[in-house]
Amino acid sequence: MIKLKYTLLLVNILLIGCSKSETISDDNNSIKLSSYSVHFLAGEECTIDVLSKTDNLSLSEENPKIASGWWTNNGKTIRIKGENIGETSIFIKDKYHPDRTVEIKIISDYFSGNFEEDGDRATIIVQAYEKSIQEQIESDLKAIAKSRSGTLYSFDKGSKSVTVKEYGRNKYSGNYEWDKDNLTIKINETTKKYKFGVIDKNSVVxxxxxxxxxxxKYPNASIYHVRLIMFLKSSKNQ
Structure with a gap:
């Protein structure tokens, strides 16, 4: 199974992005970073550059279940990942001067915002033993992706409500549930479950x-995998 950190790898989002404060301290004795706060989507990653001498610095996580951090680029960069929803901090300290400590405040947020499906960027994965069956399923999925292109989603994290407006067709309202790997949309009596992944601050799959x-549909065929991966881009439309 292809993981949704495809990259492919693999927001108010929008996608809540890795929005960062750009204030840098002027205190010559302080630890200087490229930013001191991060606001991103749970599951997303971003980096902060260390602008001070890094030989004696250590990193500690207040709550690694919400956000984890680690050194990269030979200790010149801090990489931070939202592991779950919540607020926490990461502290950078001078090992030999305990009074020299800086805090990186982190908001790892819930998925929300307005998004539009782009059928042209859909990924289709079909594995079937019979070539003719595989080709037919691939053709079906291409048609589905094309028909869904332009569909607008509006996710409200406060009410956990979602509005789905099909391009040139119907408009529906319902509810949604989300964690960093899964998205469930419930409209009337229909529940659709998706695997979920972040590409960047303005797009998900x-x-x-x-x-x-x-x-x-093909009970006598040997079908192993059929997956349709849709690309959603941030949109100002509702």
Missing amino acids: IESDLSNTYKL
Whole structure:
């Protein structure tokens, strides 16, 4: 299974981005960083540069279950990842001068905002033994991706509500649940579950596993994987 950190790898988001404060201290005795706060989506990563001498510095996490941090670039850069939803801090300290400490404040946020599906950037994954069946399923998924292109989603994290407006067609309202790896959308009596991944601060992907659907459609065929990965880009439209 392709993981949703594809990159592919693999926001108010928007996508909440790795928005960072750019204030740098002028105190010659302080530890200087390129930013002292981070606001991003849980599951997202960003980097902060260390502008001071780094030989004697250490890093400690207040709550690694919310955000983790580690050194990269030979200790010249701090990489931070949102592990879960919440607020926390990472502290950078001078090992030999305890009074020299700086705090990086972190908000690891819940997914929200307005997004539009781009069917042209969809990824289709089909593994079937029979070539003719595989080609037919691939053709089906291309048609589905094209039909969904332009669909608008508006996610409100406060009410956990979602509005889905199909391009040139219907508009629906419902609720959604999210964690950094999964997105569930419930509209009326229909529940759709997707794998979820962040590409960057303005774009995400959602993956539908349609394997069982096509195994039922072609019960005598050997079908292993059927997945449709849709690209959602941040949108000002609602």
